[in-house]
Amino acid sequence: MSLLSYVMVNIVSTLLRFLPLAGKTGLIRLGNPDRHSPVLLTANYVLTVSRVKRALAGINAFLLVANSRGVNVWCAATGGHLTAHEVISVLKTSGIEQLVDHRKVILPQLAATGIEAAKVKERSGWQVIWGPVYARDIPAFLRTGFQKTPAMRQVEFPWRQRLEMAVAWAFPISVIPGIIMVSFWPEAVAVLVSLVWGLSLLIFACFPLYSRHLSSKGKRVGLIFFDFGRGGLQLVLWGIAMVGLLIYSLLTGDYGWAFFLRWAFASLVLVLIVSLDLMGSTPVYKSGLHEERWLEISLDEAKCIGAGFCEQVCPRNCYEMDLVRHKVTLPGPDRCVQCGACVVQCPFDALFFRSPKGDIVPPETIRKFRLNLMGKRLVRVREESL
Amino acid sequence: MMRILESAPSRYDRGIRILTLGKIDEVYDRLVSRITRGQQVFDLGSGTGALALRAAQRGATVKGIEINPQMLVIARRRASELSLEQNVKFSEMGVSELDREKAESYNAVMSGLCFSELTEDELIYTLRQVARILKPGGLLLVADEVVPANTAIRILNWLIRLPLLVITYVVTQTTSHAVKDLPQKVNAAGLSIEELRLNGMGNLIELVAVKSEGGQGEPA
Numbered sequence: 001m002s003l004l005s006y007v008m009v010n011i012v013s014t015l016l017r018f019l020p021l022a023g024k025t026g027l028i029r030l031g032n033p034d035r036h037s038p039v040l041l042t043a044n045y046v047l048t049v050s051r052v053k054r055a056l057a058g059i060n061a062f063l064l065v066a067n068s069r070g071v072n073v074w075c076a077a078t079g080g081h082l083t084a085h086e087v088i089s090v091l092k093t094s095g096i097e098q099l100v101d102h103r104k105v106i107l108p109q110l111a112a113t114g115i116e117a118a119k120v121k122e123r124s125g126w127q128v129i130w131g132p133v134y135a136r137d138i139p140a141f142l143r144t145g146f147q148k149t150p151a152m153r154q155v156e157f158p159w160r161q162r163l164e165m166a167v168a169w170a171f172p173i174s175v176i177p178g179i180i181m182v183s184f185w186p187e188a189v190a191v192l193v194s195l196v197w198g199l200s201l202l203i204f205a206c207f208p209l210y211s212r213h214l215s216s217k218g219k220r221v222g223l224i225f226f227d228f229g230r231g232g233l234q235l236v237l238w239g240i241a242m243v244g245l246l247i248y249s250l251l252t253g254d255y256g257w258a259f260f261l262r263w264a265f266a267s268l269v270l271v272l273i274v275s276l277d278l279m280g281s282t283p284v285y286k287s288g289l290h291e292e293r294w295l296e297i298s299l300d301e302a303k304c305i306g307a308g309f310c311e312q313v314c315p316r317n318c319y320e321m322d323l324v325r326h327k328v329t330l331p332g333p334d335r336c337v338q339c340g341a342c343v344v345q346c347p348f349d350a351l352f353f354r355s356p357k358g359d360i361v362p363p364e365t366i367r368k369f370r371l372n373l374m375g376k377r378l379v380r381v382r383e384e385s386l
Numbered sequence: 387m388m389r390i391l392e393s394a395p396s397r398y399d400r401g402i403r404i405l406t407l408g409k410i411d412e413v414y415d416r417l418v419s420r421i422t423r424g425q426q427v428f429d430l431g432s433g434t435g436a437l438a439l440r441a442a443q444r445g446a447t448v449k450g451i452e453i454n455p456q457m458l459v460i461a462r463r464r465a466s467e468l469s470l471e472q473n474v475k476f477s478e479m480g481v482s483e484l485d486r487e488k489a490e491s492y493n494a495v496m497s498g499l500c501f502s503e504l505t506e507d508e509l510i511y512t513l514r515q516v517a518r519i520l521k522p523g524g525l526l527l528v529a530d531e532v533v534p535a536n537t538a539i540r541i542l543n544w545l546i547r548l549p550l551l552v553i554t555y556v557v558t559q560t561t562s563h564a565v566k567d568l569p570q571k572v573n574a575a576g577l578s579i580e581e582l583r584l585n586g587m588g589n590l591i592e593l594v595a596v597k598s599e600g601g602q603g604e605p606a
Contacts (some may be wrong), residue, residue, distance in 0.1 A: 025505040067505045085453040085480035092482040093511040123483060368455040 017168030022070025031060035043068035055135035077114030080370030112313035112341035155283035170200035303350035310342035425493035431500025435461035442473035484515035513575035534588035
């Protein structure tokens with residue numbers, strides 16, 4: 001793929017990050033693979049495929065693109081669009097079985113929330129190997145014979161990703177009202193666009209400064225404004241926006257109470273919109289809108305035999321293996337983002353979620369019923385006539 | 387278009403009825419009228435059981451496969467409400483596992499709005515497997531969304547679908563694709579088309595294909 005199309009894909013899918021973008025599914029040959037070359041699998045989100053290909057430049061391998069309906073790996077797996085069935089399907093219908101002598105497929109670690117490795121093995125004969133979280137670590141992972149360092153297992157939120165999220169929020173929030181306003185209030189478009197982009201960039205750039213105050217355990221989703229950062233974050237942001245407005249009016253000489261009040265209100269609304277699902281926009285917190293953020297991961301030590309799948313798939317490194325006792329330990333339960341990967345993969349049902357009331361959510365529920373966009377697992381069946 | 391409904395399976399059927407302007411029941415009834423008592427019938431992507439339960443009510447023994455566990459919950463519940471548990475079994479299984487079915491073991495294979503959910507590779511694989519598992523003289527019965535052949539209608543269809551697609555995108559962040567060149571693909575799998583019906587817009591196909599007597603089904 002040319003550099004130009006790589007750049008274009010990155011720009012378009014950063015601006016429209018919240019929309020899926022479905023690419024071709026099936027088999028892709030990277031370099032000159034032979035019958036012993038590794039087989040990797042990813043989702044058919046165009047951006048993901050282009051980044052994986054780029055990370056694998058110079059490596060001979062087969063890349064299978066499964067049908068996740070154009071959604072990225074983590075969201076598709078958690079939302080039920082990338083399950084064992086999609087994996088089995090691409091393994092069996094892409095022709096890969098005629099091209100290699102082995103039966104090992106490397107899956108992105110974040111797909112562990114939705115793809116049951118045991119089911120893939122049972123129904124297709126293919127063994128699942130959990131690769132690293134990020135495509136950039138795949139070459140090192142292949143070189144070392146599938147060794148994953150703790151760093152390769154962990155999700156991060158570095159400045160590049162934060163910048164992408166700022167753009168992903170700012171673009172639709174500025175473009176849609178901007179287009180509407182251009183016909184009847186064109187002089188306000190510039191203010192709106194600068195406010196939106198300024199606030200978004202500010203929120204995500206300053207993330208390391210306030211992230212330790214964030215907590216997704218708040219119970220009042222309706223009053224989320226007051227939950228965030230112990231009630232202060234949005235007010236601080238709003239204050240900064242106000243200072244920006246003041247500077248703008250001083251510079252342009254265009255000030256007056258009506259102007260100031262109008263934009264003070266508009267920027268308050270903007271702050272609320274942009275920070276509405278701030279934590280859900282990061283990979284290091286559970287969405288503040290999802291009820292599952294209250295679940296607590298629990299270990300039934302009696303059932304654990306130290307198989308270690310949880311340690312391999314946890315994107316927050318919550319687990320540590322006790323090699324003497326052959327049991328896993330949970331030194332970092334606070335880091336858990338309730339992704340459910342460990343629950344789905346544990347072959348002995350030793351891990352499960354516990355609700356704040358103390359109810360146990362059985363592993364079977366997490367495996368079978370996926371999260372919808374509102375963060376609910378639909379298990380309720382309503383009476384309907386045929 | 388089907389995704390928004392599938393993410394809320396309990397509303398799925400009502401939604402499908404609205405989207406097809408009430409046509410879907412008519413289409414399903416007509417297809418299932420080909421099924422007779424005592425036949426072995428397979429239903430691809432059985433969803434909430436619309437086709438499978440109709441076939442079971444006509445006295446056939448039906449196996450329905452579906453990958454969405456919520457759909458399976460609803461389908462099984464309906465089967466028990468209609469006291470059809472003995473006639474219809476629903477399994478969590480994808481089309482790529484059709485190779486586990488015995489050759490020439492079904493009188494009919496049905497597919498209602500399933501092919502449009504498949505990738506190109508999956509559709510070709512599925513049709514080849516269908517040709518294999520059908521008995522000689524067995525029928526493939528399909529109702530699905532297709533791309534209209536006429537360019538003007540295709541554009542009109544696209545314009546009508548666009549608002550729906552936008553809403554679907556916003557709400558569910560996903561979409562579905564209509565099937566391209568379905569009759570050609572059915573033929574390529576070694577089945578002969580017996581009846582083909584399109585709705586007024588040319589976007590909903592109703593297709594009956596037959597595996598010829600003594601034919602091997604799967605081409606070399």
